Amino acid sequence: MDIKFLKGVGPARAAMFERLGINTVSDILRYYPRTYQDRRPGVLNEFCSQGLVVFLGRVARTQSIPAKSVHIFKAFLEDDKGNNIECTWFKKRTFFKARFDPMGSLKKDFKMGVWVWVIGKREDKESFISNKITVEEYYSADKQESLIHVNRLTPVYSLTQGLTGKFFRTAVHFALEKYLFEEHESLPVSLVKKRSLLGAKQALKAIHFPSNTPELDAARKRLVYEEFLLLTSAWGIKKQQKTVQKNYTYHIKTNLLTPFKNNLGFELTHAQKKVINEIFKDMQSTLPMTRLLQGDVGSGKTTVALSAMLLAVENKFQAALMAPTEILAEQHFITITNFLKGLDVKTALLTSSVKGKTKEKLLADLAEGKIDILVGTHSIIEDNVVFKNLKMTVVDEQHRFGVEQRTRLRNKAKEIDMLTMTATPIPRTLALAFYGDLEVSAITELPPGRKPITTFSITEGEAYQKAKSELEKGRQVYIVYPLIEESEKLTVKAVKEDIEKIEGVFAPYKVGMLHGQMKRAEKEKAMADFKDKKTDVLVATPVIEVGIDVKNATVMVIQSAERFGLASLHQLRGRVGRGSEESFCLLVPHNLSTVSKERIDILCQTTDGFKIGERDMQLRGPGEILGTRQSGDFEFKAGDIFKDQEVLKWAIEDRDELLTQDPKLILPEHALFKERLIDLYQKHWHLIDLS
Ligand code: ADP
Ligand code: MG
DSSP, X not given: OBGGGSTTTHHHHHHHHHHTTOOBHHHHHTOOOSEEEEXXXXXXXXXXXXXXXXXXXXXXXXXXXXXXXEEEEEEEEEOTTSXXXXXXXXXXXXXXXXXXXXXXXXXXXXXXXXXXXXXXXESSTTOSSOXXXXXXXXXXXXXXXXXXXXXXXXXXXXXXXXXOHHHXXXXXXXXXXXXXXXXXXXXXXXXXXXXXXXXXXXXXXXXXXXXXXXXXXXHHHHHHHHHHHHHHHHHHXXXXXXXXXXXXXXXXXXXXXXXXHHHSSSOXXXXXXXXXXXXXXXXXXXXXXXXXXXXOTTSOHHHHHHHHHHHHHHTTOEEEEEOSSHHHXXXXXXXXXXXXXXXXXXXXXXXXXXXXXXXXXXXXXXXXXXXXXXXXSGGGGSTTOOOSSEEEEEESSGGGSOHHHHHHHHTTSSSOEEEEEESSOOOHHHHHHHTTTSEEEEEOSOOTTOOOEEEEEOOHHHXXXXXXXXXXXXXXXXXXXXXXXXXXXXXXXXHHHHHXXXXXXXXXXXXXXXXXXXXXXXXHHHHHHHHTTSOSEEEEOGGGGTTOOOTTEEEEEEETGGGSOHHHHHHHHTTSOOSSSOEEEEEEOSSOOHHHHHHHHXXXXXXXXXXXXXXXXXXXXXXXXXXXXXXXXXXXXXXXXXXXXXXXXXXXXXXXXXXXXXXXXXXXXXXXXXXXXXXXXXXXXXXXOOO
16 A cells, blocks of 8 residues: 555655655555664663653643743653653744744643653753753653553654654554554465564564564564575575576596696695585586685685686686786786696786787687687777687686676676686675575685784884884885875875885885886886895885785785775785795874774784675675675665674575475465565566566
8 A cells, every 4th residue: 555545644744755765554564663762761860771761750840931032841740759850842932923832732731730751861961860851752641642652662763854753653553553464474484483483464563663672583583584585585596597508518637637736836725625626516517607716815716716717728618817907917827827837728818908919819819719718807808809619717806896897708608607706705694695696615724834914003113113124034025005096196106206215214125116007017027026036125006906926025014004995905915924934914004083993903803804804894884895786685674694694594594495395486385475576676686587
C-alpha cells in the first residue's frame, strides 16, 4: 500500500517519506531505527542513558512570564518520591497575532495536578544535580498512545526535514498495528528453525518497539541474517548463470613448469602451492575461472600468477598480465623475464611508452601468436591490441581497476580464465560476501626468513638519524614523498627541491631519484643503480609503491605519512623487509588529524595485511574500498559487516546449502524468498534471471 494512505500521512508527508526511500507501508516497516533511547524512567539525580532525563511527574505549579520579546513558561513537576524538576520554554512574541497566546497549548497540557512524562536534557550539562530541564518531548500520562514514546526502549529514526521523531514513531506504530499481518515469512522456514531466528512479523515488531534488550538483539539478528542471506544468494545465483563452457582443456606438462620451478632459487611456500593447485584446478575445469587471489605484500603472488600463465603457454595459448602503473608493469616484466631465463617463452612489454614502429611490430607479433606472455598497463586493453589465442589473464592490484577495465580484458577473447590479485586483502567471509561471483584464494604466509618490519612515527630528524645508522651497516634507504594535490608534477617539484638537502644530510652516501615524470630508460637506470648499490638512498614519489624489490634496502622513510591511505602505507612498507635483515618503516607525519593519526597508529601496531585491510574498510567504508561495485550493494539496513561476521558466515553457509538443494528456487517453500530476491536485485543487477 502506498505510504500516503497510511493514517495521518497524506501526499505532502508522503513526499518527505519518499526522500527516505519509503514509498510503501511495507517500506516503513523495513525502515529500521538508527538507535534507541532508553526511556524507562530513571532517578532524576542520575544521568540516564545518553544523558537523557526521563521523568514522570505531577504538575505542582506553573508560571507564565510575559516579557517584551519572548514569552516564558515554566512548569514545576514532582513525583511521589519527592523528586522534582523545573521545565522552561521560551517562545518569540508575534506582534501580528497580539491576541494569540503562544503558550496556549502548554498551559492546556500542564494543568495543575495532571501527570506528564517529560523527556529532556539538563540545562546545565555539567551538573549532576540540577533539576532544570530543557524539554525535548512530553506526553500526557493518561493517554494510552503516549506509551509509544515513553516508558520503553524508544526507537530513534534518521529523519528528514518536516518529519518529527514523534510523528514517525506514531506512523510506524500504526503501520505495525494495521498492516503487519501482510508481511509474510520470506525466509525458508527450515533456515529460521536451524538458526533459531525470530519469525518475520515478530522481528519487525521488535526491531521498532522491543520490549527489552534481548528481544531487540534477537530481532536484529534475524533481520541481519535475512539481509545477508538475500545478498549472498543473489551473488550465488549470478555465479550459477555463468554457463559459457570452455571448448579447450589444459594438460599439465613438464617442459616449462618443471624447469621454471627448479630455476626459482627458492622453495614455494605451502600456501603458494595450495593456491597454485586451486588455480590449476579452475583452469582445467570446463567453466572459465574467475578467481581472486589475496595475499599480503611480498607473499609471492607474482610467482603464483606466473605459474598459471606458464600452464597456458605450455598448452600453446597466450597469457597477459595487466598492472595499474607503468613502473609496476616494467618491474613485473623484468621479474618475469628473469624467472623465465633459458626457457622457450617469448615475453613482451606494452605500455603507453611503447610507440611507433616498435609498437606496430609488437602488435603484429601478438596477433600472429609470436608472443606468449604480454605484460603491460591498461594499454593492453586498447582495441587495436589483438591476441591470437589469449586464454589466461592476470590483473594485479585489481582494486585499482574498474569493473569495466577488467571486463574489457576479459572480452579480449572468448571463455577466458582470469586471475585477479590484491595485496589489500579483506577477510574471507567479507570477500565471499562482496565478491560473491568470484572464487577466493589467499596466500596466508610469507616466505620463510623474513624479519618483521618495525614501524615508528617520528620526526624527520630522528628518521634521518636512524637511516644513517643503517647506511653505516651497509644497508640502503628509501625516502618517499606523497603526491601533492594528486599531481605527480608538483610532487616531483617538491622532491627536486628537497634532494639537495637530503644529499647534504646523507653525504658521502649517494642519493638517487625516481619519479613518474622520468623517461623509461632513466627510471630503469635509477632502479638498476639502486639495486646494484651505486646509490644508497632512493628518493621517490609513490610510483615505487608496488613492484620494487631490493633486498638490501632496510629503511623506508615516508614523508607526510598522514597523506597516504592505509593500504598505500602498507604497500610502501612492503618495499622493505624483503631480505633477512631487520627492517624499519619510519613514518614522518607533518600534520596529524584524528583520522590520519588512527591510520598511523594501526600501522605501527600491526604488519598483518588482513587486519589492515579490514581496518581500512572500517575507516573508509566498504563502498570506498571495493569501489567498483554499486555502493548501494554494500549499504545494509540492519547488518554491520564487521560486527555481524558470525551471522554473515551463517548466511554464506546456508546460501550454499539452499542453492545446492534448489538452484533455481523453484520449490514452493522458496517462492517468497525468490520473490524478495527479484524485488531487491533483479532490476539493479540485470543479472538474475529467475522469473
Ligand atoms: P607480492 O606480489 O605478493 O607482493 P612478489 O611476488 O613480488 O610478492 O614476491 C616478493 C618477493 O619474494 C620476490 O622477491 C619473490 O622472488 C620472493 N618470493 C616469492 N616466493 C618466494 C618463496 N616461496 N620463497 C622465497 N622468496 C619468495
Ligand atoms: Mg605484487
